[in-house]
Amino acid sequence: xxxxxxxxxxxxxxxxxxxxxxxxxxxxxxxxxxxxxxxxxxxxxxxxxxxxxxxxxxxxxxxxxxxxxxxxxxxxxxxxxxxxxxxxxxxxxxxxxxxxxxxxxxxxxxxxxxx
Amino acid sequence: xxxxxxxxxxxxxxxxxxxxxxxxxxxxxxxxxxxxxxxxxxxxxxxxxxxxxxxxxxxxxxxxxxxxxxxxxxxxxxxxxxxxxxxxxxxxxxxxxxxxxxxxxxxxxxxxxx
Numbered sequence: 001x002x003x004x005x006x007x008x009x010x011x012x013x014x015x016x017x018x019x020x021x022x023x024x025x026x027x028x029x030x031x032x033x034x035x036x037x038x039x040x041x042x043x044x045x046x047x048x049x050x051x052x053x054x055x056x057x058x059x060x061x062x063x064x065x066x067x068x069x070x071x072x073x074x075x076x077x078x079x080x081x082x083x084x085x086x087x088x089x090x091x092x093x094x095x096x097x098x099x100x101x102x103x104x105x106x107x108x109x110x111x112x113x114x115x
Numbered sequence: 116x117x118x119x120x121x122x123x124x125x126x127x128x129x130x131x132x133x134x135x136x137x138x139x140x141x142x143x144x145x146x147x148x149x150x151x152x153x154x155x156x157x158x159x160x161x162x163x164x165x166x167x168x169x170x171x172x173x174x175x176x177x178x179x180x181x182x183x184x185x186x187x188x189x190x191x192x193x194x195x196x197x198x199x200x201x202x203x204x205x206x207x208x209x210x211x212x213x214x215x216x217x218x219x220x221x222x223x224x225x226x227x228x229x
Contacts, residue, residue, distance in 0.1 A: 031215050040124075042206065042221035050215070058216070090160065094215065101148040101167075101210040104217060106160040 003027070004107035006091050012113045019078040021110050023091030030096040032074035033104060034058075034066065037088040049074055050096065081114045088112075117142045119209050119220035127226040128197055136192045136223045138207030144168075146212035149183065149190045154204040154222070166190065194225075202227045 007022035025032065033048040035058075045058030047066040055066050063085060067075045074093075078085055088111050092104035118141040128134045140149065151163040164174060166183055174181045178195045194201050207220045 033217075035219075040221065043219040045216060045218075048216065088158070092160075096215065101165075101212060101215055101217075103150060103162040103165050105162065106152075108157070108159045 004091055004093055004105050006089075006107040006110050008110050009108060010111050010113075012115065013078075013081050014115050015082060017078075017081050017114075019081050019112065019114075021076040021078075021089055021091075021112070023074045023076070023093075023107055024072055025074075025091075025093040025105070026072065027093060027095070027105065028071070029093035029105075030071070031094045031104075032068065033092040033094075034064075034074065034076045035090045035092065036060070037090055037109070043090065046076065081112075083114050086112060086114045117144075117147075117209050117211055117218050119207050119218055121205075121207055121220035121223050123223045124221075125224045125226070127228060129228050130199055131196050133193060133195050134197055134225065134227075136194075136205050136207075136225065138190045138192065138220060140188050140190065140207070140209045142209060142211055144211040144213060148210045148212070150206075150208040150210070150217065151181065151190075151192050152206045152208065152219075154206065156203070160206070163192075197227045199227045199229055201225060 004025045034046045035043040049068045065077045091107040094102045094104045120139045147168045152160045180193045182191045204222045206222045208217045210217045
């Protein structure tokens with residue numbers, strides 16, 4: 001069974017803290033993605049990666065960075081958390097080997113609250 | 116620019132009724148892919164269907180069916196004989212062939228009332 005796991009389901013941090021959100025997939029997928037989901041706004045792409053050590057900005061990268069040192073792991077970093085980064089964060093992965101634009105498989109999400 | 120519009124923010128129907136979720140998309144590419152995802156209360160998005168722009172055949176999978184019409188840039192999703200377990204947020208999404216990004220609509224929250 002395909003699996004995308006995220007390090008925490010719930011996380012509470014204070015303003016100014018550095019926050020790491022971890023995502024691991026066991027499907028040997030090339031592509032990995034980070035989204036945030038907010039009520040009324042749907043899913044918005046923060047960053048994505050097509051390969052190890054590669055990263056591309058999505059639609060809302062400001063205030064975030066990412067790291068992909070291994071194929072199976074994609075980390076989202078909030079350098080200095082702010083209250084407007086309180087949100088649900090979703091990680092996803094997809095295969096590039098099976099052709100283009102394949103379906104993405106999602107993790108369970110991390111609900112981050114920044115106080 | 117690519118865009119997905121789900122005009123229905125929230126829908127409530129009584130169990131066993133049929134319900135259609137609307138999706139309208141915009142793209143300049145001639146090759147693109149359309150998706151539907153389901154997000155149940157547990158939160159994890161579940162893939163339902165992927166359709167490429169050259170395949171306009173409607174698809175049926177059990178109680179689910181999809182109607183793809185390029186002439187109106189729509190990819191609507193119908194649930195027949197709805198059940199309480201169908202209660203979820205449903206997202207329509209679009210991906211252009213030039214890249215692997217998926218653009219999601221804002222979702223339609225579906226309530227199936229017993």
